[in-house]
Amino acid sequence: MWVLGRRTVDLHEQPLYxxxxxxRRANLPGARLSNANLRHSNLASAWLVDVDLDxxxxxxxxxxxxxxxGAKLKQADLRGAYLQHADLRxxxxxxADLRGAxxxxxxxxDTNLADVRSDGTTRWSN
Numbered sequence: 001m002w003v004l005g006r007r008t009v010d011l012h013e014q015p016l017y018x019x020x021x022x023x024r025r026a027n028l029p030g031a032r033l034s035n036a037n038l039r040h041s042n043l044a045s046a047w048l049v050d051v052d053l054d055x056x057x058x059x060x061x062x063x064x065x066x067x068x069x070g071a072k073l074k075q076a077d078l079r080g081a082y083l084q085h086a087d088l089r090x091x092x093x094x095x096a097d098l099r100g101a102x103x104x105x106x107x108x109x110d111t112n113l114a115d116v117r118s119d120g121t122t123r124w125s126n
Contacts, residue, residue: 034072044082098122 016036026046034054042062050070060080071091078093078101085105094114099122106125118124 016033018033018041019037019039021038021041023041023043023046026043026048028051029047029049030051031048032052033056034052036053036056038053038061039057039059040061041058043066044062045065046063046067048066048068048071050072051068052072053076054072054074055076056073057077058081059077060082061078062082063086064082064084065086066083067087068091069087069089071088073091073093073096075095076093077097079097080100081098081102083101083103083106085107086103087107088111089107089109090111092112093116094112095116097117099117099119101118102123103125104123108125
């Protein structure tokens, strides 16, 4: 996991392919995972404070109880993602696709939700 957290920014680098990975309880604060493919991955209860997931594909990802405080999720594809009770305080989800996502119980204080895409199947926090 340390390698993911220390990834350098390289414009010619291939996006990370982490689809269907079991990353439960992973500790990745500040990791640079922009453009990563995390479709169907399990990130439940992961520590992802200040992580960069801009433009990442998190379709049907399990992020229940994940700590995503201050995370960058601009333009992220979160269709069908499980975000129940996730801590998204101060996160930037601007332009993210939340169609079909379950956000029940998610902490959204000071979260940037500008231009997010949602539909009738998106379940919002109460």
